Amino acid sequence: MRCLIGLPASVLALLLAGCTLLPETQPVDVFRLPASGLAASPQPALAASLRIARPQSSQALDSNRIAVVPQGDLLSSYQGARWSSPAPALLRDHLLDALQRDGRFRALVSDDSHLQADLLLDGDLRSFQVEYGTDGPQAQILIDLHLADADSQRIRASRRFSISQPLAGEQASAAVSAFAVAADSLAAQVATWLGEQLTVTEGAAAQ
Template sequence: MKIATRPVFRVVGVLSLAWLAGCSVLPKAESPEIYRLPSTALPHAQAGAVNWSLRIDTPQADRSIDSARIAVLPRGDVVSVYQGARWSDRVPTLLRNRLLEAFRDDGRIAALSSDDMNLQADYALSGDLTAFQSEYRSGQPVIVVRYDARLVRNSGLRIVATHRFEISQPVSGTAVPQVVAAFGQASDTLANQIVGWTLQQRMDTTGHNVSP
């Protein structure tokens, strides 16, 4: 009986080794390239500093945008993402940080903060980010960034002004690094426009700074 059972154990042992060997051949986990949002420093403004403070809030966005994925619309309303590529943070956070950086570069508002800090401020810049994607138009990718801005006076929570900003930035190619570079250019343009618009809302018709 012992002699008869040995081959069975050998067969089971061989099958077990083969099964373990097969299990070791698993799909490799995705190791995406992580991209920061490129930025170019804005020129320092020559105008004097203002005497009010501003908080930059993280924009509101739906689930297709509120992600670290790099979104692309290859056709129509079909939403996809660039495989093997990620942003270094969620898109709304990236844009908030870019706006904060732009206001610091401008230099006219020294008392700046973000909603991460939860500090009191005279005004808050908030908004809805409704587009932050690459769209294919006539076979070529174009970066589209759409932001509905609100400037809110925190005393009384009154909306001072609203404005829709929409940037369309052509991409020089279809490779992911070229797409990322175009996202950076579009974000720079948006940030520059928002800084100018925000400060303009706080100026009177004579060009003098208005107190909070």
């Protein structure tokens, strides 16, 4: 307090008031990606366990920001809104939830777990953003997925998945709802693809 002695009364009042000179923090809404609504598959169970890895992505997508491309190549984000986790982690967790609901795999784990699995699903997330075009804003998911043997890391199959889902509005909440539908559409396609790949493998092994 000795260093405050001799200061003008007006300056002293501002210092003692604390944060009166600092800008107010803008409130931020934090959104989760809604849980999957995928139904259980009627297909036979597969005799394999699967580890789902967090996909690689650019620095711009590996973020809590809800990315939006309003025009051309301009990458922006919704103001006052954030994802609860970076987009690659959100998508990995959604796929894990969806495939658990699908029920075909003997066991499922994420790459956060130290448990071993027979197979590895890895990939590169190219797009996870809202894009404005002639048809209005759409949630875009573009991902290259690779199915590999967990031990040898040998790739069994690869495929690119591209999903677009129109937004019902221009608010961040509308974007979240659209991403939920797009992520479930992606999960359904991934489940079918994985089932086809492993059914062929199991059929060849039985011959």
